Amino acid sequence: MENFRVRFAPSPTGKLHIGNARTAMFNYLLSRKYHGKFVLRIEDTDFERSTKESEISILQDLKWLGLEWDEGPDTEGPYKPYRQSDRFDIYNKFTQQLISQGDAYKCFCSAEDIEVMRQECIKENKQPRYNGKCRNLSKEEIEAKEKSGLKPSIRFKVEEGVNIVVNDLLRGKIEFNSSNIGGDFIIVRSDNVPVYNYIVVIDDDLMKITHVLRGEDHLSNTPKQILIAKKLSLNIPQYAHHALILGPDRAKLSKRHGITSVANYRDEGYLSEALFNYLSLLGWSSETGEEIFTKDELISQIDISRIGKSAAVFDFKKLRWINGIYIRNYDLDKLLTLIKPFLNKDYDISNLSDVWLKDVLEAIRGNLEVLSDIKEWFPIFYNETINYDDDCKDIIKQDINQTLINSLLSNIEKVDTLNHDSYNIIMKAVMEETQLKGKKLFMPVRVLITGKTKGVDLDKTMELIGKKRLIARIKSFRVNG
Ligand code: GLU
Numbered sequence: 001m002e003n004f005r006v007r008f009a010p011s012p013t014g015k016l017h018i019g020n021a022r023t024a025m026f027n028y029l030l031s032r033k034y035h036g037k038f039v040l041r042i043e044d045t046d047f048e049r050s051t052k053e054s055e056i057s058i059l060q061d062l063k064w065l066g067l068e069w070d071e072g073p074d075t076e077g078p079y080k081p082y083r084q085s086d087r088f089d090i091y092n093k094f095t096q097q098l099i100s101q102g103d104a105y106k107c108f109c110s111a112e113d114i115e116v117m118r119q120e121c122i123k124e125n126k127q128p129r130y131n132g133k134c135r136n137l138s139k140e141e142i143e144a145k146e147k148s149g150l151k152p153s154i155r156f157k158v159e160e161g162v163n164i165v166v167n168d169l170l171r172g173k174i175e176f177n178s179s180n181i182g183g184d185f186i187i188v189r190s191d192n193v194p195v196y197n198y199i200v201v202i203d204d205d206l207m208k209i210t211h212v213l214r215g216e217d218h219l220s221n222t223p224k225q226i227l228i229a230k231k232l233s234l235n236i237p238q239y240a241h242h243a244l245i246l247g248p249d250r251a252k253l254s255k256r257h258g259i260t261s262v263a264n265y266r267d268e269g270y271l272s273e274a275l276f277n278y279l280s281l282l283g284w285s286s287e288t289g290e291e292i293f294t295k296d297e298l299i300s301q302i303d304i305s306r307i308g309k310s311a312a313v314f315d316f317k318k319l320r321w322i323n324g325i326y327i328r329n330y331d332l333d334k335l336l337t338l339i340k341p342f343l344n345k346d347y348d349i350s351n352l353s354d355v356w357l358k359d360v361l362e363a364i365r366g367n368l369e370v371l372s373d374i375k376e377w378f379p380i381f382y383n384e385t386i387n388y389d390d391d392c393k394d395i396i397k398q399d400i401n402q403t404l405i406n407s408l409l410s411n412i413e414k415v416d417t418l419n420h421d422s423y424n425i426i427m428k429a430v431m432e433e434t435q436l437k438g439k440k441l442f443m444p445v446r447v448l449i450t451g452k453t454k455g456v457d458l459d460k461t462m463e464l465i466g467k468k469r470l471i472a473r474i475k476s477f478r479v480n481g
C-alpha cells in the first residue's frame with residue numbers, strides 16, 4: 001500500500017494498558033507489513049489527568065515491547081511536533097477558520113446551565129444534548145459577556161439530520177444521524193485548551209495518517225470527527241475499530257481481573273516477546289491456527305481485515321503458558337541477564353559464577369512460567385537447608401527412613417565429585433543396600449534433597465548442588481527430620 005501511515009495516540013494519564021499496547025502493536029505490525037510509517041503522537045491536552053511521568057513510562061513500555069516508532073515526540077520527523085500540547089498554535093488557526101466560516105461559535109454557558117439542559121432532556125425522555133443557547137449570540141452580546149470577564153468555550157455547530165457514513169474496514173458501513181450525537185459540542189474549553197475529539201482530526205490530516213486503527217470505544221467519536229474534517233476540508237482516514245479485550249466475565253478488562261499494565265507484566269517476569277506474541281493472538285488468528293510467532297512471522301501474516309472483529313477474552317493462564325515456552329527457548333545468556341534482577345531481590349549472587357548460574361538456569365527453566373518463579377527453584381541449588389512443599393509430607397513420613405539416609409550419605413561421601421556417572425554409581429549402590437527401586441527410591445531421594453516432588457533431573461540437581469552442600473543438607477534432615 002502506498003504511503004501507508006498509521007499512528008498510536010496515547011493519552012499519558014497512567015501506565016500503558018495492555019489493551020492500548022495491543023492497539024499499538026496492530027498498528028506497528030501493519031506499518032511494517034505495508035512498508036509504511038508508525039507514528040507516535042502524545043495526546044496530552046487533558047491537563048488534569050496527563051503527566052510527564054506517564055508519558056515517559058508509556059514510551060519506555062512501547063520500546064520494551066519492541067514497538068519502535070518512526071516518528072514521535074523524541075524523534076525528528078516531517079510533521080513535528082508530535083505532542084499535542086506543543087501544537088496549540090496550529091489548532092488555533094483552525095479554530096479561527098471554523099468561527100469565521102460560521103461553523104463554530106463562542107459559548108458562555110456555565111456548568112449549571114448545561115446541567116439544567118441535561119435535566120430537561122431527561123425529563124422529556126430524550127438523549128441529553130446542548131440546546132443551542134449561544135448559537136445565535138450577536139457580536140454585541142459576545143463582547144459584553146467577554147468584557148464582564150466571562151471566558152467562552154468554542155462549540156462546533158452540528159447540522160441536524162445529516163447522514164454520516166463511517167466506512168469501517170472491519171465493520172463495514174456504519175451510519176449515524178447527526179441529530180443523535182448530542183447537539184453542538186465543545187471543541188475548545190473555556191481555558192483555551194482544545195479537546196481530543198477535535199484536534200485528533202487536524203493531526204491525523206497534517207500527519208498524513210492514512211489508516212486509523214483503534215478500539216471500538218472510539219466509534220461514537222468518529223461521526224463528530226468526520227463532521228469536523230468536512231468543514232475544514234481535511235482528509236478523512238480509513239477507519240478500523242477493533243473489539244476490546246474482555247476479562248473472563250466478559251466485562252471490559254480492568255484491574256479487578258488481574259494486572260493490566262505492561263509495566264506490571266514486565267515486573268512479574270514476562271518476556272516482552274511472549275507478551276507481544278500473546279497480544280497478537282487476542283482478536284486475531286493465523287490461517288494455520290499456529291500460536292507461537294516471531295515478530296517477523298506476524299508481520300508477514302497480519303491482515304487488517306482479520307484483526308479483532310470480535311471481542312477477545314484475556315486468558316491469564318495462556319499468557320503464562322506462552323511465556324513458559326519463550327523461557328524454555330530463549331538464548332541462555334540473555335535469559336540470565338533478564339533473570340538476575342529477580343535473583344538479586346532475594347539472594348546475594350555477587351560471588352556466584354555466570355557459568356554455574358547458567359547451568360542452574362538451564363536445568364530449571366523448563367519449570368518456569370514467569371521469571372519470578374525462579375524464587376521457588378533457586379533455593380534448591382543455593383540454600384544450605386530447604387523447605388519442603390506440602391505435597392512432600394506423605395513421602396517424608398512413609399518413605400524416608402534412616403536406612404535410606406545412611407546409605408545415601410555413605411555413597412555420596414565415597415565419590416570425588418558429583419556428576420552423571422557418579423550419580424549412577426551412587427544410586428545403584430543405594431538400590432542394592434536398601435532394596436528400594438523405581439519410584440520408591442527416586443521419589444524419596446528427590447524429596448529429601450530438593451523439598452519437591454517434581455523438578456529437574458536428579459543427576460543434574462545433585463551435580464549443581466555440589467557434594468559438600470548436598471551432604472550438609474541430608475545431614476540436617478537427619479537431625480531435624
Ligand atoms: N488519545 C486517545 C486515547 O488514548 C486515542 C485516540 C485515537 O486513537 O483516535 O484513547
